[in-house]
Amino acid sequence: MTDRAPGGMPPGEFREWGHRMVDWVAGYLEDVERYPVLAAVEPGQVSAGLAVEAPVRGEPMESIFEDFRSVVLPGITHWNHPGFQAYFAVSGSGPGILGEFLTAALNVNAMVWKASPAATELEQVTLDWLRGFLGLPPGFAGTINDTASISTFHALAAARERGLPEARVRGLSEAPPGRVYATPETHSSILKAVHALGLGRDGARAVATGAGRGMDPAALERAIRDDIAAGRRPLAVVATIGTTSVTAVDPVGEIADVAAEHGLWLHVDAAYAGPAAALPRMRSHFRGWEWADSIVLNPHKWLFTPIDCSVLYVQDPGALHAAFSLTPAYLETGEEGVRHNMDLGLALGRRFRALKLWMVMRYFGQDGLRAILGHHLGLARLLAGLVDAAADWERWRPSPFSLVVLRHSPPGASASERDTANLGIMNRVNAGGTAFLSHTEIDGEVWLRCAIGNIHTMEQHVRATWAALQEAAGRVRLRQPAN
């Protein structure tokens, strides 16, 4: 038991524990494969190991750290593990982790320029670098949010503001019903944003897809015309480059033409796939995204920056201002021509997230980042080749990025037998500790997703995943319930 004096942790103790924790983190990253990638705990197991009430008197770091290791760590699913291939694989690289450390130490709240000028300006410069790296034209201004969900919410709020200006004063009750268009493949965050913006469930209209699950621009055109005829107000269209389920690509260029003709806001969701635009050979998938009003991509997904870091680019920052700017007297600071981050979204307070992205971009450089992205694309092609060459396995096509969607498909199996078997295969692989995969449904049938994107993932990890899948398929017999 320790009494704590005002003034916080003594510098000597901070230094000692700082060194110990950096050592621990370095060892963890070096040897993360000694942990099972997926946490093997039962619900409630972690909370059962924790005290019911906060300690009345301060505790020594030694016992706090001990509980971190013995209670918290077993309940961690290791996103840094090279076998993490579920959802979209992410990784906090060394420079990004160190950037987070400095951000926590500085602890600035970059709500207005004056509250930390460097945080505001470094964000603008870093996002200009990133824009150039991705081949986007200079017209785009970037801002960092926590997640793509929030970035998309902000973009659609700006779209609503532009498309339904009457709602600003009188609310939505007297405005015509607004509509946002997206395909059924779109991420759930788009629907959440539409609901949260008061447009209701009917505020989102599903647009049919064509080949490869991309949006059919002709269907979009018809939907908009129908809605106008019915007295609705088309507001925005959301095109995705790299959908969550199978990384489908909407034809953004053609969608942009339709959006322009009807004066709709075009938002591009490239939350996962966006960084691939840095590779000239991948640019064709991004054709037309430069005509978007807004684009979201997450450096915390495929640009080796620790969670959270989502970038929203907009052509017209004034549109975000129109939706969100509201300055109370205590935040009027008087500088001319500076950006105040609070004007660009719902939150007043802002973490200094740009620091870690800046450090990642400087440490790896543009060539280094391109090399890692190219390596991941190569690993995905390797796995695709293994699947294609194997009897009784099939692969979803196309798969333009680093996600491989596959399933075990022995001849003669019914759809439900196949689904049960594939869920069983996934559960066996995940229980094995070397890989963690997730699944999706395509036309109501189960497929397995192997997402390559972790900075530590090498060829041997992809081969290990493939071996684990084959081994599991040999054990999960058809017609039996999956275990």
Ligand SMILES: Cc1ncc(COP(=O)(O)O)c(C=O)c1O
């Ligand atoms: C295409 C796409 N958009 C948006 C999101 C939401 O991302 P976030 O968790 O940053 O809100 C995801 C998440 O995987 C995604 O795949």
